[in-house]
Amino acid sequence: xxxxxxxxxxxALAVRSEHADAVPIAGGTDxxxxxxxxxxRPPALLDLSLVAGIADWQxxxxxTRLGCGTTYTGFSERHALRMPxxxxxxxxxxxxxxxxxxxxxxxxxxxSPTGDLHPMMLAADAEVELRSVRGARWVPAWQxxxxxxxxxxxxARDELIAGVxxxxxxxxxxxxxxxxxxxxxxxxxxxxxxxxxxxxxARIGIxxxxxxxxxxxxxxxFLAAELDADAWDADEPLPDDLLRRFGDLVAGGLQARxxxxxxxxxxxxxxxxxxxxxxxxxxxxRRGEEVSCGSA
Numbered sequence: 001x002x003x004x005x006x007x008x009x010x011x012a013l014a015v016r017s018e019h020a021d022a023v024p025i026a027g028g029t030d031x032x033x034x035x036x037x038x039x040x041r042p043p044a045l046l047d048l049s050l051v052a053g054i055a056d057w058q059x060x061x062x063x064t065r066l067g068c069g070t071t072y073t074g075f076s077e078r079h080a081l082r083m084p085x086x087x088x089x090x091x092x093x094x095x096x097x098x099x100x101x102x103x104x105x106x107x108x109x110x111x112s113p114t115g116d117l118h119p120m121m122l123a124a125d126a127e128v129e130l131r132s133v134r135g136a137r138w139v140p141a142w143q144x145x146x147x148x149x150x151x152x153x154x155x156a157r158d159e160l161i162a163g164v165x166x167x168x169x170x171x172x173x174x175x176x177x178x179x180x181x182x183x184x185x186x187x188x189x190x191x192x193x194x195x196x197x198x199x200x201x202a203r204i205g206i207x208x209x210x211x212x213x214x215x216x217x218x219x220x221x222f223l224a225a226e227l228d229a230d231a232w233d234a235d236e237p238l239p240d241d242l243l244r245r246f247g248d249l250v251a252g253g254l255q256a257r258x259x260x261x262x263x264x265x266x267x268x269x270x271x272x273x274x275x276x277x278x279x280x281x282x283x284x285x286r287r288g289e290e291v292s293c294g295s296a
Contacts, residue, residue, distance in 0.1 A: 002044035009131065012051055012160060017133045020157040022046040026054065026069050027101035029094070030110045048105070048160070055103075060165060065129070067163045068105025075104065083166050085173030085192060089120045092177060105161040108144070111151045111212070118145065118213035119192035120175050121164070122205030129162040130155060138165065142215045150211045171195035172282040176274050177208070188262045191274040195282040200224070200232050202282070204275060209267045210255040216275070219249040223279075238283050246279060247272035 004022060006012040015022060022044035025031045034040055048054060054069030057079070064082050066075065072090040076099070080087035093099055093107075093116050107117045108128060121141040128144045130137050139154050146152040155161065177190035187208035194203045201224050204216035223246055251272035256264035 001042065003047060004044060005047045005050055007050050007052060009051055009053075009162070012046065012048055013131060013133050013158075015046055016160050017158045019044055019046070024048055024109060024160055025106070026103040027071065027106050029098050029102040030106060030112075046160075063165045063167050065163055065165045066104060068103060068108075068129075068161045070104045070163075072099035072102050072104075082168060083124065083173075085120045085169070085175050085194060086117065086124060086126075086166065088173075089116045089175045089192065092116045092175070104164060108153070108161050108164070109155070111145055111153045113150055113211055113213065114186040114190075114208040115213070116175075116177060116187060116190060116207070119190050119205030119207040120173070120194075121166075122213055122215050123173070123192035123194040123203045124166050124169065124205075125194075125196075125203060126167075127165045128154075129165065130159045131162040132156065132159040134158070136162065145212045145214070147212055152212070169194055169196075170199075171197035172285040174278040174282050176278060178270055178274070186261070189267045189270050189274070191271060191278050193275065193278040193282050195286055197232075197286055200227070200229070202279060204250060206250070206254065206271060206275075209271060210257055214254070216250045216253060218253050219246055219275075222246065222249055235287065238280060243276045243280060247276040250275045 004015045006015055021042060023031060023042040024046045026048045048069065054067050055074065056067045058065050072093045076087040076090040093102060107115050126141045127138040128141060130139060144154050146154060171194065173194045175192045177187040179185035179187050189209050190207040192205040196203060202220055204220055205213060206216060207213045226242060251268040254268055254271060256267040258264045
């Protein structure tokens, strides 16, 4: 097995262009485990950990750009005020050792349906930066994950994930997942909600239910139609009937799967409950000065 260790993005992209079969790694928390268990044996590895600026971050107008080498720990400790929902999701990932090594780029590249970051990437309306020798492009998170199979993404064979760009939230965020135990466990289902007060909409990301993370567009449109300007300006809680219909719409749009962790019916029911609770929380929190998030 060959190992490439470039020091610059130009070098990394040149290797990727010439050796598309080289598997990129940064933290290596997924790839090295798969190698040790002999689940796959690629002809080459492309180690990006030495690339200059791989973990840098910049303010870009009303967005924050994070380099693909940003670790879960670095993200949750440095960017919790800018992106509280994503920081909370990062804290729920694996063990402390995994959080110290695992990276945002690795999570996106693996695109595991059970990954904790994906629902919040969707709810936060994040964009993924893809680079190749042909240039760079930004892909919205909801277009990055592909429905053609677990772990499939919009990443081309000659591209590398360079970073993500996340808008600054204009309202509360909330992330919650269910697992078979409290920590160091893959999610049975997960829900992320961001209340976009500026646009007067809610965005919903769902994970660990089907073969890919997904946005609940139909339910989002339903809520936007139900809540007029008076509702947004008032201090009233959301009606229980509205929350129930919203949760049912989210669950009804899922292609839930059955596996050894849970059945499809349980996953759909759990998502309906979690999304109702999460929407109620961010709606009640929208008058606060701080953007809030949580986990349960």
